Amino acid sequence: WSYALEKPNTGSIFNIAWSIxxxxxxxxxxxxxxxxxxxxEQRWEWKNFQVTLTKRRTMQVRNVLNDAVDLLEFRDRVIKASLNYAHLVVSTSLQCYVFSTKNxxxxxxxxxKEGTVSLILQAERHFLLVDGGGIYLYSYEGRFLSSPKFPGMRTDILNAQTVSLSNDTIAIKDKADEKIIFLFEASTGKPMGDGKFLSHKNEVLEIALDQKGLTNDRKIAFIDKNRDLYITSVKRFGKEEQIVKLGTMVHTLAWSDTCNILCGLQDTRFTVWYYPNTVYVDRDILPKTLxxxxxxxxxxxxxxxxxxxxQVTIRRADGSLVHISISPYPAILHEYVSSSKWEDAVRLCRFVKEQTMWACLAAMAVANRDMTTAEIAYAAIGEIDKVQYINSIKNLPSKESKMAHILMFSGNIQEAETVLLQAGLVYQAIQININLYNWE
Known part of the structure; x- marks a missing residue:
């Protein structure tokens, strides 16, 4: 598409060159x-604010709720800008400006240090700048936090698809070996956990970290060269974390900024995974949570x-923007579950009367070991065999055997066996393996 057409009175233009x-x-x-x-005329939008670069050194901010307009003047020309999480971050050739949407x-x-900022990424607590010299993390108060480094790092080729930022983690795709993703702690810039990087069997094209929840539950989603979408945990201590496939033929993806809901464009369909964690809890009901x-x-x-x-914003190949609204209820459900308001969550699902909501609640309840809520939710989606199994778990005598059977329910057989052996319940551990025909 064409943004602008100029016909200067200068004869033919034989050669053109962009600045860095x-x-x-x-x-x-x-x-x-x-x-x-x-x-x-570059434009950035976030909620009710629209920011337009009107001249080289001037921006116009418009609040669409009350039509208030503010003009922002800069000393030097604007190079990069980003508007998200109630902050506008603008880099000029010499300085960085951080505006709050409140003032x-x-x-x-x-x-x-260096004026050529090539990328600005924002999270709720801080933002990241990439220039020719390195990667720098700053708080919204302007305090320098960290500068992650890895062998053979080239900042000139980093973009929004190969770098991802959350409140506690920075993920960067390696250029030398495209199967590798480096994970760093945001506050220190040191490698995550035991220093191991994340390795995949194919080249990775795009990465994205989820934005909400605890550090231990942080997940990263990525698309590989076969256009398959995978999800895995960021925290990696010794044991090899499972990398689980979520979908195929996925071209682009994004996490919600308010809760851990993932959306992607999958072949000819727009898909939203309301609770991607379902793959770790109960894979059978994953299709019901989409x-x-x-x-x-x-x-x-x-x-x-x-x-x-x-609200999801999609840019078409012709440059036009399309806005899609999805149901607000799954986000409310995430909020209730994160603050352990299980009764409110059940009440919400009864009000909405949607199978996707009940399926999400079932998976969330099992993940948080709340088997009473899980029983209600599974009954609502007609999974009677699972309701019976949950009832049998409730009747188990010891806390350890209940825990082990909940782990088995989620498919973590090895962990379930370890829990029983640590509690000295050797007979039950043997019985589990007999039931699963694990004769070794």
């Missing part, structure tokens, strides 16, 4: 002149730009 930061273009003309142009008049300003709709309206090669609240 991608904001200026120069053209060599037939009559000996050199034309210089700057990229303007546009007093930005926080700090100097940059929302799917036809994606043919987005034409070829669409790309997910953002997933804010319950």
């Amino acid at each position: 930061d991608g904001t200026q273009i120069a053209g060599a003309c037939g009559n000996g002149h050199v034309v210089l142009a700057h990229v303007v 546009w008049n007093t930005p926080l300003i700090f100097d940059l 929302y799917e709709r036809d994606a043919s309206e987005f034409s070829k090669n669409p790309h997910i730009v953002s997933f804010v609240g319950n």
Whole structure:
């Protein structure tokens, strides 16, 4: 698509070149002149705010709720900007400005070591800048936090698909070996856990960290070169974490900024995984936790730009933006479960009367070891065999055997056996293996 058309009175333009930061273009003309142009009218949106780069050094902020307009003037030309999590981060050729959406008049300003910022990523607590010298993490108060490094790091090729940021983790795809993803602690810049990187059997194309929840539950989703979507845990201590396939023919993905809901464009369908963790808890009900709709309206090669609240923004190949709204109820369910309000969660599911909600609640309840809620939810989606098994777990005499059977329910047979052996329940451990025909 064409953003702008200019016909300067300079004869034919024989050659053009972009500046390193991608904001200026120069053209060599037939009559000996050199034309210089700057990229303007770039637009960033977040909730009720719209920010437009009107001139090289001027931005206009518009609040669509009350039509209030603010003008932001900068000393140098704007190179990169990002608007998310109630903050606007703008990098110019010499400085970085951090604006809060509550107050546009007093930005926080700090100097940059190198002016060519090529990428800005934001999380709820901090933001990340990438320039020619390295990767730098700052708090929204302008305090420098960390600068992760790994062997053979090249910052000039990093982009939003190969770097991901959450409140506690930074994930970076390696360029030398594209099967490897490096994981760093955001606060220190040191490698996560025991220092092991994440390795996959195929080349990885795109990575994304979930944004909510505890550090120990942090998940990373990624697409490999076969366009398969995988999910795995970020915390890796000794034992090899399972990398589980979530979907096939996935072209682009994004996590919600308010809860751990994942969306992606899958072949000819737009798919939302309301509770991706279901693959670790009860794989059988995963299809019941999905929302799917036809994606043919987005034409070829669409790309997910953002997933804010319950609104997904998709850019089509012709440059136009399409907004999709998904149900707000799964996000409310996530909120209730994270604060252990199980009765409210059940009440919400009864109000909504949707199978996807009950399936999500069933998986969430098993993951949080709340078998009473799990029993109600499984009964609502007609999984009678699982209701009976949960009832049998409730009648077990010891705490350890209950724990072991809950782990077995989620498919963690090895862990269940370990729990029983540690509690001295050797007979039950043998019985589990006999029931599963594990004669070795």
